[in-house]
Amino acid sequence: MTTAHATLRASALATYVLSLADDALVAAQRMGEWIAAAPQIEEDVALGNIALDLLGQARSLLTYAGSLADPPLTEDDLAYWRDERDFLNVHLVERPNGDFGVTVARLLVLSTYLRELYARLIHSTDDTLAAIAAKAVKEVDYHRDHATMWVLRLGDGTEESHARMQAALDAEWPYVAELFEGAQIDPSLVEQGVAIDPATLRDAFDRRVADVLNEATLILPDVRPAVTGGRRGVHSEHMGYLLAEMQYLARSHPGASW
Amino acid sequence: MVQAGSPSQGGSTDPQTGNRREWPLFEVFVRSRRGLSHVHVGSLHAPDAAMALRNARDLYTRRQEGVSLWVVPASAITASSPEEKDAFFDPAADKIYRHPTFYDVPEGVEHL
Numbered sequence: 146m147t148t149a150h151a152t153l154r155a156s157a158l159a160t161y162v163l164s165l166a167d168d169a170l171v172a173a174q175r176m177g178e179w180i181a182a183a184p185q186i187e188e189d190v191a192l193g194n195i196a197l198d199l200l201g202q203a204r205s206l207l208t209y210a211g212s213l214a215d216p217p218l219t220e221d222d223l224a225y226w227r228d229e230r231d232f233l234n235v236h237l238v239e240r241p242n243g244d245f246g247v248t249v250a251r252l253l254v255l256s257t258y259l260r261e262l263y264a265r266l267i268h269s270t271d272d273t274l275a276a277i278a279a280k281a282v283k284e285v286d287y288h289r290d291h292a293t294m295w296v297l298r299l300g301d302g303t304e305e306s307h308a309r310m311q312a313a314l315d316a317e318w319p320y321v322a323e324l325f326e327g328a329q330i331d332p333s334l335v336e337q338g339v340a341i342d343p344a345t346l347r348d349a350f351d352r353r354v355a356d357v358l359n360e361a362t363l364i365l366p367d368v369r370p371a372v373t374g375g376r377r378g379v380h381s382e383h384m385g386y387l388l389a390e391m392q393y394l395a396r397s398h399p400g401a402s403w
Numbered sequence: 404m405v406q407a408g409s410p411s412q413g414g415s416t417d418p419q420t421g422n423r424r425e426w427p428l429f430e431v432f433v434r435s436r437r438g439l440s441h442v443h444v445g446s447l448h449a450p451d452a453a454m455a456l457r458n459a460r461d462l463y464t465r466r467q468e469g470v471s472l473w474v475v476p477a478s479a480i481t482a483s484s485p486e487e488k489d490a491f492f493d494p495a496a497d498k499i500y501r502h503p504t505f506y507d508v509p510e511g512v513e514h515l
Contacts, residue, residue, distance in 0.1 A: 187458040
């Protein structure tokens with residue numbers, strides 16, 4: 146296992162795929178916490194669907210990343226048997242859920258970013274990544290629609306909902322910049338057309354989000370980026386608790402199935 | 404508007420008045436494929452019609468049940484009442500000439 150993990154970290158492609166996979170996996174885990182706790186049962190199902198879409202993307206990406214290891218690793222090896230420093234997700238997705246407004250704000254940010262990313266990855270010269278992106282782009286487009294619907298209604302709703310929606314945006318915005326950092330991506334992957342330099346997605350992201358916020362009578366937060374480092378495996382204090390819950394069962398009962 | 408982050412389901416509660424603020428009820432119709440008509444499949448709650456359509460997508464088309472969705476406010480439906488059942492429906496019972504039983508259906512005709 147240790148050797149296999151070492152070959153993964155040594156591979157630029159595997160590192161890139163893992164960063165995509167871990168964003169989706171950790172976002173799915175957080176979103177899943179809403180199940181049986183959403184404001185309405187209809188919303189419960191909607192958030193559950195979104196979490197399952199993200200989990201599906203994570204599974205495809207983890208399986209692909211695992212296939213690049215020597216000897217190969219499974220999706221379960223990667224999801225359940227890596228420790229915190231081996232996860233390459235951004236801080237945005239590991240942050241606690243907060244209230245429904247925070248979840249909606251984060252979903253708007255994440256899905257708008259993923260929509261732009263997957264729309265470009267469809268044309269990746271890596272066939273597997275292109276195929277995963279082709280399926281995922283329709284899913285995240287729907288997530289963006291769902292988040293947009295709620296941001297409009299909460300932002301342009303009551304005084305209370307407007308204030309909480311704006312507070313949620315202000316809280317999440319310091320973590321937006323990390324999505325567009327490409328420093329950890331091997332430049333040769335971008336040159337070969339395998340990977341997308343996320344910095345090139347920022348303009349489209351800003352335009353789309355600004356459109357939604359304007360219509361929702363919300364203000365684009367003007368805040369300094371938080372200190373992060375998720376792509377290097379440096380995480381916030383929230384990550385350990387999330388992993389403990391996600392990995393507990395698999396580690397307590399290795400190889401269990403039903 | 405929904406009370407964001409409320410732990411209780413099935414409608415949120417106004418903290419001042421204690422009143423439950425229910426979302427309106429919508430009836431959902433799904434057309435399973437082209438050439439067929441929309442069929443009533445159930446109902447759901449949503450803050451407005453646009454959200455109802457999306458909730459309907461999540462609740463009633465998860466397994467590729469449809470190619471088209473309608474949502475209708477339940478309050479917009481006028482229904483026949485159980486007391487009127489006899490007057491409404493019984494007179495049709497003995498009028499067999501209304502049934503298309505007097506000619507043969509050509510082969511290969513579906514959905515008739």
